[in-house]
Amino acid sequence: MRVGGWSVLVLHAAVVAAVSLWVFPRTPGMLFDGLDGSYMQTTLQHQFAATSPALGFAMNPLQGLGDLWFNFNAWLSPPHVLVHGLLPRAPASGVLFQAAVYAAHAVVLFVAVAVTMASLGMAWGHAIAGGWVLLLGLFPYFGQPLVYPIVQLQPNTALTIAVTLFAIVIVARMGRRGPGAPSNSGVDMAWLLVLLALAAHVVLISPSAVMQVGPLAALATLGLAAGADTRREAVVKLGGPALVVVVLAALGFAQFAYGVVAYTAVNVWGGEFEPTATTWYHVSILFQHSTHGLGGPLLAGVGLVGLGYSSIADAGQLKWVARAGLALVASSVLFGAAALMLGFWKGPAAVRFEAPLWGLYAAFGARVVLVALDALRVRLPGLPGKMPLGPRVLAAFALVPASLVVTVAMVNGRGGERSWSFPPSRPPMIETLHERIGLAPGRALRGRVATFQLLQEAGSTTWFKFHEADAARMRASGNDFNTVGLWYFDIPTVLEYAPTISPALYRATTRLLARPEDEQIRNVLVLRRINVPALAALGVSHIITDAPVPSLPLAATEQTHADETLYLHEIPGAIGGGASPTSVVTVGNFDAALDRIGDEGFDPHEMVAVMPPDVDGTDLDGLSKASDISVRMIRSGFEVSASAGSRALVVLPLEFSRCLIWTPRDPASGAATLFRVNALETGVLFEKQLDGELRYFTGPFWNAGCRLQDAREFRAALAP
Numbered sequence: 001m002r003v004g005g006w007s008v009l010v011l012h013a014a015v016v017a018a019v020s021l022w023v024f025p026r027t028p029g030m031l032f033d034g035l036d037g038s039y040m041q042t043t044l045q046h047q048f049a050a051t052s053p054a055l056g057f058a059m060n061p062l063q064g065l066g067d068l069w070f071n072f073n074a075w076l077s078p079p080h081v082l083v084h085g086l087l088p089r090a091p092a093s094g095v096l097f098q099a100a101v102y103a104a105h106a107v108v109l110f111v112a113v114a115v116t117m118a119s120l121g122m123a124w125g126h127a128i129a130g131g132w133v134l135l136l137g138l139f140p141y142f143g144q145p146l147v148y149p150i151v152q153l154q155p156n157t158a159l160t161i162a163v164t165l166f167a168i169v170i171v172a173r174m175g176r177r178g179p180g181a182p183s184n185s186g187v188d189m190a191w192l193l194v195l196l197a198l199a200a201h202v203v204l205i206s207p208s209a210v211m212q213v214g215p216l217a218a219l220a221t222l223g224l225a226a227g228a229d230t231r232r233e234a235v236v237k238l239g240g241p242a243l244v245v246v247v248l249a250a251l252g253f254a255q256f257a258y259g260v261v262a263y264t265a266v267n268v269w270g271g272e273f274e275p276t277a278t279t280w281y282h283v284s285i286l287f288q289h290s291t292h293g294l295g296g297p298l299l300a301g302v303g304l305v306g307l308g309y310s311s312i313a314d315a316g317q318l319k320w321v322a323r324a325g326l327a328l329v330a331s332s333v334l335f336g337a338a339a340l341m342l343g344f345w346k347g348p349a350a351v352r353f354e355a356p357l358w359g360l361y362a363a364f365g366a367r368v369v370l371v372a373l374d375a376l377r378v379r380l381p382g383l384p385g386k387m388p389l390g391p392r393v394l395a396a397f398a399l400v401p402a403s404l405v406v407t408v409a410m411v412n413g414r415g416g417e418r419s420w421s422f423p424p425s426r427p428p429m430i431e432t433l434h435e436r437i438g439l440a441p442g443r444a445l446r447g448r449v450a451t452f453q454l455l456q457e458a459g460s461t462t463w464f465k466f467h468e469a470d471a472a473r474m475r476a477s478g479n480d481f482n483t484v485g486l487w488y489f490d491i492p493t494v495l496e497y498a499p500t501i502s503p504a505l506y507r508a509t510t511r512l513l514a515r516p517e518d519e520q521i522r523n524v525l526v527l528r529r530i531n532v533p534a535l536a537a538l539g540v541s542h543i544i545t546d547a548p549v550p551s552l553p554l555a556a557t558e559q560t561h562a563d564e565t566l567y568l569h570e571i572p573g574a575i576g577g578g579a580s581p582t583s584v585v586t587v588g589n590f591d592a593a594l595d596r597i598g599d600e601g602f603d604p605h606e607m608v609a610v611m612p613p614d615v616d617g618t619d620l621d622g623l624s625k626a627s628d629i630s631v632r633m634i635r636s637g638f639e640v641s642a643s644a645g646s647r648a649l650v651v652l653p654l655e656f657s658r659c660l661i662w663t664p665r666d667p668a669s670g671a672a673t674l675f676r677v678n679a680l681e682t683g684v685l686f687e688k689q690l691d692g693e694l695r696y697f698t699g700p701f702w703n704a705g706c707r708l709q710d711a712r713e714f715r716a717a718l719a720p
Helices: 003-026 034-050 078-086 095-119 124-138 156-173 185-205 207-226 231-250 253-262 265-272 295-313 316-342 350-379 391-397 399-412 428-437 463-477 503-512 532-537 590-597 706-718
Strands: 448-452 540-545 554-561 564-570 583-586 607-610 627-634 637-655 660-664 673-677 681-698
Touching (some): 003 124, 003 399, 034 463, 078 095, 078 156, 095 124, 095 156, 095 350, 124 295, 124 391, 124 399, 156 185, 156 207, 156 231, 185 207, 185 253, 253 706, 265 503, 265 706, 316 350, 428 554, 428 564, 463 554, 503 590, 503 706, 532 540, 532 590, 590 706
Parallel strands (some): 448 540, 583 607
Antiparallel strands (some): 554 564, 627 637, 637 681
């Protein structure tokens, strides 16, 4: 890679940044679009405001009963944290923040494609063209993206693609030597350390991203080793990544990553969920023409031609990476087709695993087109011959995509409208909930809200019908009153929207608060059963319904559109921020505990249900009543305090986990014991005075195996 090539790359990257920062503020409706995009913005806002930078995950206090944050650590995402550092006061809902985040991701992805392809031996002109093709297809420069709009919803997908390409670059450089130059173990060791850092970063930022990065990185490694010039190079290419895996496993990364995906509802109750793949749309962008136009099929189709051409006509590393790409395409499509036809897969759709291939599609596709054009110019009479793509020509080439993007942006004006209002509106009912139970650092935990809708619809229903009702409400009022419309205003809900929903929360809510005929999917909850005792025991102080509930106190009403009025009801006796029961009820298993807290006669302020393995012989007789219970949110956790005449128990409406860490403010004070109560809540046993901080944390260097322990204990608790 010559200096001229690097200079051209820097120029093009600067043009990408400039064009992106000019276009994206003009099309704010296309950034972070949809429910998923709005949710990502809300997640960014709360992670930066309510958590501290850490090599792992804290709890999300706004969803479920304080389960794991959405599987993405914004503090470790370079594009996000760079923008946050440069614009610390810019809200995540602001146009400037959004545009800067998208521009940063665009630059990272462009550089990744160009550097990877040039490092493998592709001409700089072809590599740079591939980078532009991918950006113009994935990013909303022209309004709706030309290809599957996952980047439009969540730009961090671009980072996942870039990381995969950078991993290929590193493996490609390992074990190499220049003509006539001796092997350099020091250089190989440096590349090994870079690969170790990159792999560790992937796990830390989003453990589930390993499933996307891993397949292409592994196949490319095998291909590069097969095409190695020397035996030593092949050994280094195979041994280096293998050593990285061993080191990360030894450091706790494997436990941490597997725990995040293992202790999930879909892993335990997968048989109850609807299959992920329902049409060929979910298999590959090859089959998305009817939904998103010809952009996806063209990118994949031409990319496959390019991969096939390079796998035969090229030599060296470029050929072997092309073959690895073809192998992954075949595997991904076969897997997706099998999942579609057999319905066995409940995890992410196959098209998500295809995403890292899009960089190869773009680069190899651009290359085969340019090679074909060169051949055409040579063969047809009257056309000039092949034009050398020197640094000056390549630099001037930046004007072509830049002019195209700017021209279209000027014609389109301000771009399209968002399909999901963000920031959401703040109608009176939302204001009431914010005042009563809004939760942010410095504020007390006072309860949660649950939204029950389609109450008068007979038969079964699904999340997709819930989503349609939310969308209609959002379009009419600017707020969905269920997900982002609540979380944006710091209103905690019992609903959780994440692929990491714990099996304990799923079991509790679907057994107590869902109708058995309704269909559940892997990353959200469909709740339509109003069980007042269970709601009170779980700390749900308010419910929003689309039909009146005469038996419950009415706090407010809100007409969202002509066909709907919402009702805000209070839940009498909800423990809100905590309770101190003195009567202990022993039950045999998890479901028995759920049945107990759902009984009409269960008073969570006076009674607590426990399972013998959880208390492990702890004496719970003669408990005194705690007073002055305070549960106040801090960054990444809660401050908890209480006092009692003797030994007392405080029940917190927070999900119990072995990832919870109790730290007393005064090390000299008495110890506190944490254990599971009421099936999934946290009990804190103390003597006379309780004063400390309760945090949830799991990471490779601290509490790496806590979610795996949760999984083991939960399965044991299910036993009859």
